[in-house]
Amino acid sequence: DTGVSQNPRHKITKRGQNVTFRCDPISEHNRLYWYRQTLGQGPEFLTYFQNEAQLEKSRLLSDRFSAERPKGSFSTLEIQRTEQGDSAMYLCASSLDRNYEQYFGPGTRLTVT
Amino acid sequence: DQQVKQNSPSLSVQEGRISILNCDYTNSMFDYFLWYKKYPAEGPTFLISISSIKDKNEDGRFTVFLNKSAKHLSLHIVPSQPGDSAVYFCAARDSGAGSYQLTFGKGTKLSVIP
Secondary structure (H helix, E strand, C coil): CCCCCCCCCEEECCCCEEEEEEEEECCCCCEEEEEECCCCCCEEEEEEEECCCEEEEEECCCCCCCCCCCCCCCCEEECCCCCCCEEEEEEEEEECCCCCCCCCECCEEEEEC | CCCECCCCCCEEECCCCCCCEEEEECCCCCCCCEEEEEECCCCCEEEEEEECCCCCEEEEEEEEECCCCEEEEEEEECCCCCHHHHEEEEECCCCCCCCCEEECCCHHHHEECC
């Protein structure tokens, strides 16, 4: 399968714990995006990388969130001190370049109890 | 403030008939529009797109129409099939924004009845 993959698919954690998600984009795609989707809403932009550089962050990305893309390959999204409001589907997407469509992974569903 | 609006949360259509999904936007800087389809427990799947320099784009059973003056676009599916039942998201992009991030509507759940 050469699509975007995300791990884990589901994560249940207790409030206050740290969690980390991984995204493997389509190879050769140099742009990688993170979005968050809550119930009844469309995906909302969080941040994006061009190769290994994180070039933009949304105001939704509080200080408890950090993302990395070492060597411009896979990316990780970490949430520290999780809160119940962080419960959502976290989606990763990649695109070949700026004028190309974004292809999404299956998402990681986070539940904070 | 919702910059991309899909005002119909759901739509039911008989198999073989036309499905029309609508989308309105408010940001005049949006210059590229996309439709994604999403099944439960899966990520959105790209369906079709249209640039603001065009008013129509067709791909098989799917056609997207863009009315720039009205800031309105629609997705037509003809003929509708039961496998088309999913949530459809309209998304827009401001190519001058640098990130080329997508702004999504809330989605319309399409049910195609056999």
